[in-house]
Amino acid sequence: MALTLDQLEDRFLHSLQAFQEAPSFSKDDKRKRLISQIDLLSRNEEGGQLLYHRLPELDESGFFNGTVWENPNNLIPGLVRGTLLAGSPTSTIEMLNEFRILNISEGRISHPDFSAEQARGFIYSMLVNTFELAFEDFEHEGWSARYADGELKKIRMLFGIVRERVDLQQIKPHLLEKIEVIVAHRPVVVTRIKRILSVISRELTLDLSEKQDRRLSYFINTLFGPTELARKYKSPGQYETALENLDADALRQECQEVGKMMVDTGLVSEHQLVLLQFVRKYHTDMIPEVLALNAHGRADYERHQDFVHQIIQDFIVPGNKQAVYGLARVLQRNIFSQKTAWHAINRLVKIKVHPEVAKRLEQGNLTRFDLSPIQSLIGGILCVLGLPLGVRQGNNPTCQSARGISMWSRYAPAKLINMMIDAATTNNVVFRYEGDQIKSQDVTEGLTQQFDFQLDPVSIVLVPLLDKVYNEMMKRAGLKHFGKDPHASVNPAFYGHWIQTGFRSVYNPALHAVEKYDEFVRIFYASFHPDYNGGHHLIYPVPTGIFITDSSAQMLGYHAISLLRIEKVPETEAWRAYFFNPNSQGKQDWGQGIEPTVWDNGERHGESSLPVDEFVSRVYAFHFNELRLEDKHHQVPVETVAKVTRLSKESWGRKYRWI
Amino acid sequence: MANCFALMGWSLPVIESVQKSGLPYVVVSFPEFGAYAKEHNIPFVGYKLDEFGSHSNSLELVELLKPFNADVAVPLYEETVEWAGALNSIYRDAPRVLNRAFLFRNKAMMKRKALLGGLKVGLFEEVYDREHVHKFLDRLNEAELQLPGEEDAWFHAKPFAAAGTVGHHFVRSRDDIDRKMTVKDFPCLVESHLSGKEFSCEAFIHKGKIRFLNITEYVKLGYSNFIPAGPELEAKRELIHNEVQKMVDIFGIEFGMVHPEWFVSDDGKTINFGEVACRIPGGHILDLCGQAYGFDALLAFVVSHDPNISEEELDKYFPSKGYMPEKKYGNVMVFPKPGQISRLEIPEELLEEPYYLDNNLVEPLGPQKITERSGFGNHFGTVNFAGEDPVRMRELLKHYEDVPFYV
Known part of the structure; x- marks a missing residue:
């Protein structure tokens, strides 16, 4: 028989006292023991309520001191989900922290530098960021396979209390913003947004007289019932029967309506798939309407009708319905009309998938539908080819591989499909590096230890292999070109011939210092900025190494992105750098007021952007064309260089010696 | 009462106990600990406590400790036993105290002394x-x-x-x-080889007499133990007490705590001497002992070294004579099983277990590969239990030894 709540409370108070009395050097051990008592209380609502009400005492005891949770101002709502799922004691302290902030927001704890207002803001933002988790019942077996039962109980208890104490209607504007940001990115993987929308439709009441609620409702409809008819006949079977009863005009209108919503949001409903399959059988002339194709897309469709029909019939099923959007985008991009890509994809549809690859693809199927490996693969390649900038790295440290996939998808679709054929049939890829061959299957170690499968099928097939190849190249470069930045030789070998031959890095490893930063900035402007390079746009994307900094401009690490273009924001005179960032967070705060945006500043879907000088202040390495430099870099104004230098020195530059 | 205890070596739990008690103390340890000590306001003398030998200069150390007025040395490490012995020889003006320290540190010498005194050894x-x-x-x-x-x-x-x-x-x-x-x-x-079941005990000695005898039952040596021992071993308390006292007499031990290991003969009638140490035992035994008997066993360990403390004063640091607690306190040290691990997972059944007390297990720093363990080092923390039934306690400790906490 388990202990009663009173007994647990006694023990908790006893441990709390031991913690309070402990000298500084044994606080950590006493905190661990206290946490193990708190864990016992975190398993149900009553225990949680008790903890919630004891929080002022716990806070007073200095429980959070010396931990990363010490100062609430430094906490990032976007990280809560990760820490809650990180296991005890991390998850326990995180849970208590949410209780603390709730207490602050309700005035039960007063904090010198964190007001009740700030606390409320944090809670809203935290709820938006952990939205699916906050309403999760953890009934799906995937949860218990990956997380301890007690941990899931703890999370459920936490959100039970948070939901009870927070007015959920208040978070709607924050949720809408989050959705707009994700949608603006047009990601290949839409699991997250689907979950958010399904929770909203289940848990929140929308008031259609409010503009924001109408917008939320639009997103929900796109996914769960795009038309009157679809909302009336919810099940796919009923909907199909209803379609049979429509006359041609009504059917065309249905197709147009559904197609438009997909283009607006990048989301595909089950109804849309039913509709597409229906018109493929009975009204092929309406396929372009369902796919919302423009003249370019229609032309490509008409040219490759039979193949498109085959793809719709054999490869697009409820388990990969986003491929409808992928297909539409591929037609818009006229990829089937590129001879090399055409042959490559015709070969891809006939391959036999390697059992190891098939296993990975099955692990990556997060839907409740069956999906054969080849369907998964074809649906995946359509989405990646259709949305090159929608590729993400997930929770993997594999930004280089994601950047590669995106780059090939955009500039060399045939190369990407060809590589997919190798990888999917042999679970192996071969690259050249300075005259030697590197086979992924001969390499044992990649950067990533535990692979996160919340990725698109193309990444699931390729990234584990690419990651190994990249890692091996970096290792060899480190030995072969000792004292030089390994990216200079690895990037061209890994990404391909369109990487320019010039290379600049801010760092001189031999001197352990930042060197000739002036020149670095000047060359950047002179190569890529139309004001200084003779008014030209980029021909190829530029793989760029950047310093990632946090909201207080502290350096966090290195990251790989691609600079896509430097252009003026439409209707203003401001130059912005537009870039592809493979990590999942489009909207970020890099400190010094530098916050990349993903919409409203002329970004295309999937792009992030920043004013040019702010962007340059985070760059540490890039490739450029030496032949075209001439002496253009001397024309870059001193003030521009000075501004970038100041931003750099006061952020990541604090960690380096400058000479 | 001692003017100041010189704690030789490094043990945060001991330092914590002494600091809380308000007794004057100074820690003597390697200079590397100095910065930490300063940060946490621990009175400290940095000294290179290398292996004690003819080159060691205990007089120099005595000089360094003079500003603190130290007059009792307490060893915290196996390796500081001779150093403490040397200091106490000087403080008590009794040269043989150092020789006795050598006795603890040289197993052959220890066996000879036991043999001379009439203890059964192999x-x-x-x-x-x-x-x-x-x-x-x-x-x-x-x-x-x-x-x-x-x-x-x-x-x-x-x-x-x-x-x-x-x-x-x-x-x-x-x-x-x-x-x-x-x-x-x-x-x-x-x-x-002496056959029989091994067990060990802690005898707190003051003025040559056992003030308190703790008997620990090992469920599995190096993994799990509980205090007080089950009825089988506790039934032999008197026998054990007499044997320990005999050993204390033979070795001429006057102050401090000894940690002897014994073998119970197969017929259960006699116990045979294994060996003895005079440091803090591993496996958090004093922690359990303190919880079980309701006193601060680490502090008691320290004050038993003090020749000047009176009987009445000493009593304040110990449980009352003859007190036998109802509840057993036990723990199991958790070693990750060999293989790949990535996270800590506390089993549900443990959290539902009424005997479960708490744990201080640490989350692994990312995925890692665990190899076969050597010695008894590198455990990832302990899981503590408390309850009245020794049979249940043994069952639990045995069971949780095999439970994989790290998966």
Whole structure:
């Protein structure tokens, strides 16, 4: 028989006292023991309520001191989900922290530098960021396979209390913003947004007289019932029967309506798939309407009708319905009309998938539908080819591989499909590096230890292999070109011939210092900025190494992105750098007021952007064309260089010696 | 009462206990600890407490400790036993205190002293190479009246001065000698195997008398134990008490705490001496002992070293005489199982278990590969239990030894 709540409370108070009395050097051990008592209380609502009400005492005891949770101002709502799922004691302290902030927001704890207002803001933002988790019942077996039962109980208890104490209607504007940001990115993987929308439709009441609620409702409809008819006949079977009863005009209108919503949001409903399959059988002339194709897309469709029909019939099923959007985008991009890509994809549809690859693809199927490996693969390649900038790295440290996939998808679709054929049939890829061959299957170690499968099928097939190849190249470069930045030789070998031959890095490893930063900035402007390079746009994307900094401009690490273009924001005179960032967070705060945006500043879907000088202040390495430099870099104004230098020195530059 | 205790070595739990008690103290340890001590306001003297030998200058250390007015030294490490002995010899003006410290640190000397005093020990010898060991086995087999074709007698080889089971070999045959023992094992002590169940106890000694005797029951040596021991062992308390007192008399121990290991003979009637140390035992035993009996056993350990404390004062630091708690306190040390681990997972059944008390297990720093363990180091924390029924306690400790907490 388990202990009663009173007994647990006694023990908790006893441990709390031991913690309070402990000298500084044994606080950590006493905190661990206290946490193990708190864990016992975190398993149900009553225990949680008790903890919630004891929080002022716990806070007073200095429980959070010396931990990363010490100062609430430094906490990032976007990280809560990760820490809650990180296991005890991390998850326990995180849970208590949410209780603390709730207490602050309700005035039960007063904090010198964190007001009740700030606390409320944090809670809203935290709820938006952990939205699916906050309403999760953890009934799906995937949860218990990956997380301890007690941990899931703890999370459920936490959100039970948070939901009870927070007015959920208040978070709607924050949720809408989050959705707009994700949608603006047009990601290949839409699991997250689907979950958010399904929770909203289940848990929140929308008031259609409010503009924001109408917008939320639009997103929900796109996914769960795009038309009157679809909302009336919810099940796919009923909907199909209803379609049979429509006359041609009504059917065309249905197709147009559904197609438009997909283009607006990048989301595909089950109804849309039913509709597409229906018109493929009975009204092929309406396929372009369902796919919302423009003249370019229609032309490509008409040219490759039979193949498109085959793809719709054999490869697009409820388990990969986003491929409808992928297909539409591929037609818009006229990829089937590129001879090399055409042959490559015709070969891809006939391959036999390697059992190891098939296993990975099955692990990556997060839907409740069956999906054969080849369907998964074809649906995946359509989405990646259709949305090159929608590729993400997930929770993997594999930004280089994601950047590669995106780059090939955009500039060399045939190369990407060809590589997919190798990888999917042999679970192996071969690259050249300075005259030697590197086979992924001969390499044992990649950067990533535990692979996160919340990725698109193309990444699931390729990234584990690419990651190994990249890692091996970096290792060899480190030995072969000792004292030089390994990216200079690895990037061209890994990404391909369109990487320019010039290379600049801010760092001189031999001197352990930042060197000739002036020149670095000047060359950047002179190569890529139309004001200084003779008014030209980029021909190829530029793989760029950047310093990632946090909201207080502290350096966090290195990251790989691609600079896509430097252009003026439409209707203003401001130059912005537009870039592809493979990590999942489009909207970020890099400190010094530098916050990349993903919409409203002329970004295309999937792009992030920043004013040019702010962007340059985070760059540490890039490739450029030496032949075209001439002496253009001397024309870059001193003030521009000075501004970038100041931003750099006061952020990541604090960690380096400058000479 | 002591003016100031000099704590020799480093043990945060001991420092914590003494600091809370308000007794004056100073920690003597390697200079590397200085910065930490300063940060946490721990009175500190940095000193290179290398292996004690003829070159060691305890007078210099006495001078360094003068500003603190230290007059009692307490060893916290196995390796500081001689240093504490040397200081106490000076403080008490009793040169033999140092010799006694050597006794604890040299297993051969310890066995001889035990033998002289009339404790039963095995046949033992100091050996310097493998040849010696073979000859020892010849004589041991001969004494056991071995006939051709019969198995060799079993014996143990142990370093002269090492804590716990470090460097210990259990030799079961002549082949084992060449297989298990290497050049770096020598010189060492070899001793014939004493059969029986091993247990250990902690005797807090003041003025040559046992003030408090703690008997620990090991469920599995190096993994799990609980206090007070089950009824089988507690029934022998008087016998054990007498044997320990006998040993204390023979060794001439006056102050401090000793941690002897014993073997209960197979018929359960006699107990045989294994060895004795005078440091804090591992496995959080004093922690459990303190929880079970409701006193601060670490502080009691420290004050038992004080020759000037009166009986009445001493009583304040110990449970009342003859007190026997109802509840057993036990723990199991958690070692991750060999293989790949990535996270800590506390089993549900543990959290539902009424005997479960708490744990201080740590989350692994990312995925890692665990290899077969050596010695008893590197555990990832302990899981603590409390409850009245010793049978249930044994069951739980045995069970959780095998539960994978890290997956």
